[in-house]
Amino acid sequence: MPTQALNGVDFFYEDRGKGLPLVLLHGFPLSHAMWSAQMADLASTCRVIAPDFRGFGKSQSDQPFTVDSLAADVHGLLKAIGALPCVVAGLSMGGYVALAFARQFANDLKGLVLVDTRADGDSPQAKESRTKTIDLVRKQGPKAIADAMIPRLLAPGADEGRPELARSLRRMIEDNSAKTIEHALIALRDRPDSTPLLPTLKVPTLIVVGDGDQITPPDIAEGMHKAIPGAKLAVIRGAGHMTPIEQPIQVNQALRLFVSKIR
Ligand code: MLT
Secondary structure (H helix, E strand, O other), rough: OEEEEEOOOOEEEEEOOOEEEEEOOOOOOOOHHHHHHHHHHHHOOEEEEOOOOOOOOOOOOOOOOOOOHHHHHHHHHHHHHHOOOOOEEEEHHHHHHHHHHHHHHHEEEEEEEOOOOOOOOOOOOOOOOOHHHHHHHHHHHHHHHHHHHHHOOOOOOOOOOOOOHHHHHHHHHHHOHHHHEEEEHHHHOOOOOOOHEEEEEEOOOOEEOOOOOOOOOHHHHHHHHOOOOOOOOEEOOOOOHHHHHHHHHHHHHHHHHHHHHHH
16 A cells, blocks of 8 residues: 655555545544545545545654644645645645635635534634643543544444444554554644634535434535535435545435536
8 A cells, every 4th residue: 555755754545546636534533434435435536535634544643633634634745645736635734624625725626525523613612622632642541532522423233233333443543553542632622713714615516414423413404505605515314524434325416416417
């Protein structure tokens, strides 16, 4: 699997298929592996690229970062591998980075997909909870983060009869270092408010949300849908916050339709 040296890091990414690049940005505190069902299925439709953000998965780094610097890393990587302009899709934290990409690199963006995410910054209460989570990961490590997060990532009952869902999330979370999780919590806490960007977006935009998302529920997706001119909304049935792994068939269908209209 390829890596690209950039900004002091060997970035790991998966890259399959040909044509319009569709870049898939992972959520917190996961890795490119959360997109495996999309990589397998969509490579017959377009060029699908899924990187690990710095510090996550196989992109080893112990340096701090911001949401904006993650977007600059992604842009640098895509430039180096000849994948611009592109469609950027991001889940949750990946969605914050996708919005930062849209703000910084509008000329290289052909379309935007916001999956189980939100545009505003952290509320004072959310910032306080980040600080507690930083304390938790410092004292007890990634396993404690997995224990706390997994029940909220999936729709209630989603893993009944599918224990592999929680297992694969746990593997991704525990593969990340405590340091990277701490850096990410700081980046998420301090991220900019992207709400003012929404009405100015000029590219085709698709918003995807699980009908049982407990972290960024459908009313947040509906708010972004109203604010972005011409945006489309896909509500995924039977999914929580992790729509791409909980309901890959519905998500892949929505992505395929969206990308095919951009070409
Ligand atoms: C994610 O799934 O990336 C996180 O829920 C983002 C966040 O905590 O704001």
